[in-house]
Each structure stands twice: as structure tokens, then as C-alpha cells.
Amino acid sequence: MKDQENFLCHLNMKTSTTLSRLMFSLLLLIAVPYLFYSINSLKILRSPPNPSPLPLSLPVTLPVHLNVSTSEPLLENPKTLHENTTLHHIVFGIGASSKLWDHRKNYIKLWWRPDEMRGIVWLDEHVKKDPDDDNLLPPIMISSNTSDFPYKNPKGHRSAIRISRIISETLKLGMKDVRWFVMGDDDTVFVADNLVRVLSKYDHNQYYYIGSSSESHLQNIYFSYGMAYGGGGFAISYPLAKELARMQDRCIKRYPELYGSDDRIQACMAELGVPLTREPGFHQYDVYGNLYGLLAAHPIAPLVSLHHLDLVEPIFPDMDRIQSLQKLKVPMQLDxxxxxxxxxxxxxxxxxxxxxxxxxxxxxxxxxxxxxxxxxxxxxxxxxxxxxxxxxxxxxxxxxxxxxxxxxxxxxxxxxxxxxxxxxxxxxxxxxxxxxxxxxxxxxxxxxxxxxxxxxxxxxxxxxxxxxxxxxxxxxxxxxxxxxxxxxxxxxxxxxxxxx
The missing domain is CATH 2.70.130.10 (Mannose-6-phosphate receptor binding domain)
Incomplete structure (x- = not known):
């Protein structure tokens, strides 16, 4: 019995010693980092209030828009970031009506350059093709069926749903080396070189929704001052177009009461959190009469587009609308x-x-x-x-x-x-x-x-x-x-x- 008590006492002393050693080791592990941290803190506190600049040899994180070499790619497509934007990088989606096509295709012929441009004319129905137009117009495609989408606006037309999906449908064609998708109507005339100048100011790898408002204050009130008017044309950067295509059909179904295609696009942009970037050279021209006063006092900005040309008088006297625009092509080509x-x-x-x-x-x-x-x-x-x-x-x-x-x-x-x-x-x-x-x-x-x-x-x-x-x-x-x-x-x- 006494031997058993001695054994237990010895065991307790041994256990106590082991625990003491463990506690000491634990305290040492905690104390050493704390001491190291305290010393560094004292060094920082004693450093001068205005330290000298970092030496140039140290790695510095630079903004992505600077032309620097890095071991890691900064953007999805870094090779094309600093290449100049050209017409080849732009894809046009043109909303057209089969009923008006025979007349309005003449507007597109004025500005379309088959050898330099890419794009699609999206129609609601098949039209009879003129073989002479093959080399003068973009390819024609028929929009997808949108009958499953709800449309409840009593004053509008459900073709607005079809037209609002043109950017997404064009994206799905899988064209390569695209930076911008540009939307326009069949009665929109673009000044292509000025369009390139405007889009070149922006980083196509970012989310951009570029266009302009209506000339009518009431139109902007009824629709939105934050909406780009599709007749005047607007541009969407490639990554934004991809995001739009992922969610657009669900988005459209949430807004059956809207009037047109433009406000449906803007509603989806609002959900994506992308505001309108305004460029005053895109012209909706929600006016009647003579454009002379507007054109003679054009804002200091590149003239990008003209719209509603069927609703206003010819821009030159004693000529029809097409002849007037053909005359304008002469200075357009020169400068x-x-x-x-x-x-x-x-x-x-x-x-x-x-x-x-x-x-x-x-x-x-x-x-x-x-x-x-x-x-x-x-x-x-x-x-x-x-x-x-x-x-x-x-x-x-x-x-x-x-x-x-x-x-x-x-x-x-x-x-x-x-x-x-x-x-x-x-x-x-x-x-x-x-x-x-x-x-x-x-x-x-x-x-x-x-x-x-x-x-x-x-x-x-x-x-x-x-x-x-x-x-x-x-x-x-x-x-x-x-x-x-x-x-x-x-x-x-x-x-x-x-x-x-």
C-alpha cells in the first residue's frame, strides 16, 4: 500500500514537471513574436514623418492604362489594349423592318463599307433580295422568335423586344477580335471615321454604354435621360455585351410595360449598374421640319450619326433626301x-x-x-x-x-x-x-x-x-x-x- 502511494506521488510530480515545461514552451512561443512585433512597432514610430520615396528598383503596382510590362496579364485581352481601334474592331447591329426595307436600305448604302466593316441587318421577315445589293449592304438575318416574351404597352409594338435583343444575337454569332457592338436603325446614317474617333477614347476592356439623349425634353422625361436612343445609335463594349447576353432575356421579362427597345436596353444596364456615357455626336433628331439650325450650330464634337431622315426635310435645298446625303459625302471623305x-x-x-x-x-x-x-x-x-x-x-x-x-x-x-x-x-x-x-x-x-x-x-x-x-x-x-x-x-x- 505504501509502495502504491509512493508510486502515485512520483507520477504526480513527473506530470506536474511535464506540464510546467509545456506551459513554459507555450509562453515562449507567444512571447517571441510579441517581442519581435513590439521592436518593429518602435522602429515604425521612430521613423521620420516624410519618408523618402521608394527606390525605382522596387516593384510598384501601376494602373492598367499605363503601358508597362508585367509578368502577369492585367486584362483579359492585353495584346490588343494599346492597338488603335479601327472599323474592323466594330460590329454593327442594324434594326430594320421588312415593310420599309426597299426604301431604307438606300440610307445604309451611303455609309456602309463592305471591305472594312462588319455587321448584320436584322429583319422581322424575309425580303426579296436584289443581287446588285450583295456588295453594297451588310448580310441580312432574321431575328429569333420573341412571341414568348410578354408585351403590355398599349401604344407600342412588340417588335421592340426583337430589336432590343440584336446586340445579344449578334454576339452569339461568335465574331472574333470584336471590341464594340454598335446599334443603329435602318434610317440611321453613321460617319464611320468619327465613330472610330469617339470609341478610341475609351478602354474597350471595361464596361461602357455610350450614346446620347433625345433633343426633346419631354421624350427624355417619358423615357429616361439615362437612356441612349437607338436611332441615334449607341455603342456597347464587348465585355458588357457578354454580361448583357447572359441576363437579358430574364431582364426583358421583368419589364413588359416598357414602350421600345431602347428603354429595355437601359433597364438592363441599370440592373448591371452601368450608366450612360454621353457623346453629343450621336443624334436621335426627335424633331420635325428643317435640320438646318441644328447642323449649322453643331456642338464641338465629332458628328457620329444622323437619324429620322425620313421625317425631316432634305438637308440641302432643291434635292431629295438621298441626294442631299450623297452631297455631304464629299466633305465627309475629305475631312x-x-x-x-x-x-x-x-x-x-x-x-x-x-x-x-x-x-x-x-x-x-x-x-x-x-x-x-x-x-x-x-x-x-x-x-x-x-x-x-x-x-x-x-x-x-x-x-x-x-x-x-x-x-x-x-x-x-x-x-x-x-x-x-x-x-x-x-x-x-x-x-x-x-x-x-x-x-x-x-x-x-x-x-x-x-x-x-x-x-x-x-x-x-x-x-x-x-x-x-x-x-x-x-x-x-x-x-x-x-x-x-x-x-x-x-x-x-x-x-x-x-x-x-
Whole structure:
């Protein structure tokens, strides 16, 4: 019995010793890192408040938009990030109607370049093909059946569902090397080179939804100021198009009460959290009447698209709509970057204000009028809701003067040619309608003495890579009778066309 007690006592002492050693080891494991951490903390606290910059040899994380070499790919498609965007990288999806196809296909022929562009015309039904059109138009496909989708808007048409799915259906064709999908209607005319200029500003690897609003404030209220209008055209980057295609059918079913295709696209963009990136060169043209006032005072931005051309008057007098647009193709091919860009200058001797919308028109006003007035479009057009009047436009306008002496002498494009001269690359000619302005009691020369305006301009394809600024124009001396000669181009350093 005593031996057993001695054994148990010895066992307890041995166990106690072992536990003590374990406790000591555990405390040591905890104490050593804590001591190390405390020493480092003291070093940090004692470091100077403004430490010197990191040496250049240390690895630094840089933004993905910088042109740097890394061992890991920063983006899904890093090889194409810094290559220039071209027409080849853009795929067009054009919404069309079989009932209007015979007429509206002529609008597409004006801007389509078969050897440079890719895209599909999506129709609701098969149409009779003209063999002569094979090399002048994009391929035609029939949209998928959308009868299973609900549509409850009493004023609209369920074709809106079909058209809203064009981007997704085009994506599923599996075209390679695509950066942008661009949506348009069969009565939309694109200025392709300017479209490339606009899209080149953006990283196609990111989510972008690019377009513009309506000219009608009420249209934007009824639909959304955050919606891109498909008639004016809009662009969706490739990765965003992939996300849209994954969820669009479910998204469309959630909005059966919406009116058109554009608001269905925007509803899905809202669910994806992607806002509209505005580019003022996309033009829906929800107006009636004459576009002259809008085109003569185009915003300082590349002209990308024109829409609703069947609903407005031809843009040139004494021509039909197609002929007018064909005439516009001449300056478009010579200098698309400068097309419709407004310049304002002053003839101080004769007290004239001169507005040049390059490639389209020249206006001569009696008197010296501030640029902030000339920049406003003259109301040669009516609102989409005519009863709403001019107060329902989504931008500032100016009225047409009732005083004939205050109305401008108008000169429209007659021709434009390339001179081969580096100083003045193009010369465009503008002629008036041979209508004499009335003599006024003002001591100001009558602009009707001018029958022709010549505008010299050097094309600047990199104009839109700089900060936006209206081109300068200068009145040049000439011995040509009844001719006004103007030089238009980038403003020189410190050059200002000042009102005096």
C-alpha cells in the first residue's frame, strides 16, 4: 500500500514537471513574436514623418492604362489594349423592318463599307433580295422568335423586344477580335471615321454604354435621360455585351410595360449598374421640319450619326433626301473630323458676323453678334411634340428674327476638293440662293453683295485628341469680285477671335 502511494506521488510530480515545461514552451512561443512585433512597432514610430520615396528598383503596382510590362496579364485581352481601334474592331447591329426595307436600305448604302466593316441587318421577315445589293449592304438575318416574351404597352409594338435583343444575337454569332457592338436603325446614317474617333477614347476592356439623349425634353422625361436612343445609335463594349447576353432575356421579362427597345436596353444596364456615357455626336433628331439650325450650330464634337431622315426635310435645298446625303459625302471623305464643326469670325470693316459650319453652310449676319448667341441653334425645326414649343427642347435655341435685316445670308455647300497643298489641304465652295437682302437704314454693308464663299482648311485628323475648342477662322484678302475668302483651322498659340 505504501509502495502504491509512493508510486502515485512520483507520477504526480513527473506530470506536474511535464506540464510546467509545456506551459513554459507555450509562453515562449507567444512571447517571441510579441517581442519581435513590439521592436518593429518602435522602429515604425521612430521613423521620420516624410519618408523618402521608394527606390525605382522596387516593384510598384501601376494602373492598367499605363503601358508597362508585367509578368502577369492585367486584362483579359492585353495584346490588343494599346492597338488603335479601327472599323474592323466594330460590329454593327442594324434594326430594320421588312415593310420599309426597299426604301431604307438606300440610307445604309451611303455609309456602309463592305471591305472594312462588319455587321448584320436584322429583319422581322424575309425580303426579296436584289443581287446588285450583295456588295453594297451588310448580310441580312432574321431575328429569333420573341412571341414568348410578354408585351403590355398599349401604344407600342412588340417588335421592340426583337430589336432590343440584336446586340445579344449578334454576339452569339461568335465574331472574333470584336471590341464594340454598335446599334443603329435602318434610317440611321453613321460617319464611320468619327465613330472610330469617339470609341478610341475609351478602354474597350471595361464596361461602357455610350450614346446620347433625345433633343426633346419631354421624350427624355417619358423615357429616361439615362437612356441612349437607338436611332441615334449607341455603342456597347464587348465585355458588357457578354454580361448583357447572359441576363437579358430574364431582364426583358421583368419589364413588359416598357414602350421600345431602347428603354429595355437601359433597364438592363441599370440592373448591371452601368450608366450612360454621353457623346453629343450621336443624334436621335426627335424633331420635325428643317435640320438646318441644328447642323449649322453643331456642338464641338465629332458628328457620329444622323437619324429620322425620313421625317425631316432634305438637308440641302432643291434635292431629295438621298441626294442631299450623297452631297455631304464629299466633305465627309475629305475631312470627316471637321465635318459640321462651327467656326465664328468677324469682318470688322464691314461689321459682319460670319458662321462657318464646315462642309455644310456659311452664314453672314449684319452686325457684331456674340459667339454665345451664334452657338445656339436657330429654330428652323419643331419639337417632337409640336404643342410643347421651343421650351421643351433639351438645349438652348434662338428664335428666327422677324426683322429681315437681322436674318443671315445663307450659303450652302456647292463643292469641296483637295488642293494638294499642305497649308490649305481643302477648299470648299458655298453659294447663295441669289435672293437679295433688303437694304436697311443701318450703316452696314449688305451681305447679298457676296454670291460665293470659299473656305480653305487644312484637315487635322488629331483635332479630337486635344482639349475641345472651336476652330478659328480668318477673313483673307482677295481680288475676286463678290467672293468672300475664309481660312479655317486650328487656333494658333494665344490666338483669340475677339469682338471689337
Amino acid at each position: 470627316s473630323a471637321g465635318l459640321m464643326q462651327q467656326s465664328i469670325c468677324y469682318d470688322q470693316t464691314r461689321q459682319w458676323t460670319i458662321s462657318v459650319s464646315w462642309g455644310y453652310t456659311v452664314q453672314i449676319f449684319r452686325g457684331i453678334i456674340p459667339p454665345r448667341e451664334i452657338e445656339k441653334p436657330a429654330r428652323t425645326f419643331l419639337n417632337w411634340y409640336p404643342k410643347a414649343g421651343y421650351k421643351a427642347f433639351a438645349f438652348n435655341t434662338r428664335s428666327l428674327s422677324k426683322n429681315s435685316c437681322q436674318r443671315p445670308s445663307i450659303y450652302c455647300l456647292a463643292d469641296a476638293v483637295y488642293t494638294g497643298n499642305n497649308k490649305n489641304g481643302t477648299v470648299s465652295m458655298y453659294v447663295g440662293p441669289n435672293i437679295s437682302n433688303p437694304d436697311c437704314k443701318w450703316k452696314i454693308s449688305n451681305p447679298s453683295q457676296i454670291v460665293k464663299v470659299e473656305v480653305y482648311k487644312r484637315p487635322d485628323p488629331y483635332f479630337w485628341n486635344k482639349a475641345p475648342r472651336r476652330n478659328c477662322c480668318r477673313i483673307l484678302p482677295t481680288k475676286k469680285k463678290r467672293t468672300l475668302v475664309i481660312d479655317v483651322g486650328e487656333c494658333q498659340k494665344d490666338e483669340v477671335i475677339e469682338i471689337r
